[in-house]
Amino acid sequence: MINVLVVDDNSFITGGLEIILGTMDEIEVVGSAENGAEAVAFCQAQAVDVVLMDVRMPVMDGVEATKQITETTDAKVIILTTFDDDVFILKAIANGAKGYLLKNNEPELIRHAVMSVMRNQSIIQEEIWDKVRQSLETEKPDVSPDLSGLHLTAREMDVMKAVASGLSNKEIAKNLFISEGTVANNISALLGKLGLDHRTQLAILYLTGKVGGGEM
Template sequence: MKIKVIIADDNSFIREGMKIILNTYEEFEVLETVNDGLEALAFCKKHEVDVALLDVRMPNMNGVEATKLITEQTKTKPLILTTFDDDEYILDAIKNGAKGYLLKNNDPEQIRDAIKSVFNGNTVMQEVVLEKIKANLGENKPESKVDISLFTERELDIMSLIAKGLSNKEISKQLFISEGTIANYISSILGKTGLNHRTQIAIYYLTGKVN
């Protein structure tokens, strides 16, 4: 079964180039390319789309707004493709339900792997983008701004390491507990906060805000 994808970007050169690249991989089927978020939303509501690649800056409806509505109204998973010029949109896109935030200058193989990862239920956040979030918040290192009374000491430890960009495997090595146990802790954190994935946990840990 092929992963059904649409591409939304107001730059026709970029979206058509991306379509050509993705069509070279047998696991993808590019259903459509569109000019803005409004067109992306309309298409996702009428068709079964697995992953929507969304530019941030688009006319009529930008990628951040489209992410929110696509997440609320369809089963499509939004994946933001961006440039460093879009830093101010990162937090809003993640809060709105983006399943990934990826730079356009990545190699085709990395974009392919990101789409597959998002399709399989994972969240893709490039470390360099997470660093941008921290820089925008004025944080030199992760510092908790959450209500610590809501969480156990171990949950706070795990949230801190997630905010540093560590994977479950890396956290496992550092805390000497199994990856399965870490997954259970993360589920508990998500349940207490109402968040959906680990990237939102990182942002919550840094900002103390869930929305």
């Protein structure tokens, strides 16, 4: 069973998620919290596998709570957000969030996200990533960031650029005339080489020369 904590200051949201997740065989909701401080305390006191975390909450917001939870526990955080919260996305990623989903998703997509982060995969919904990419490209300086210090091969740079463009592994494979398996291996190797956790950080690094707000 995957132990899930639901965090939101709206009891309608937490109650609804508890009911929905309670119908799933692989998931057990072990509790709920109304703010980030409660979530941190809960995760530090009890075994939690995945936290479904709101962003805007009193006492402590979800971005800071994500940082404290990922630094002090083994719990993995999935941010549940609205489009109005997109300014927090990069900071939440930098703070260790493993997933980023819109709140109005179908239950099956939330279940898939929970299962994916438990397999050490990171999830960011396409609509959210499109907004992040557009924002980064709008703010991107006229001179592209100098990535020469990363010592990447031409193929690694091609893969990194494709990821930053929002292409799927299938699309990258088609464009670079390699197999999807090779693409996946190249991305995994890049993440390991650069000390990153997921492809979103890889894309942010390519576009800005930074990882979620911090220089490499």
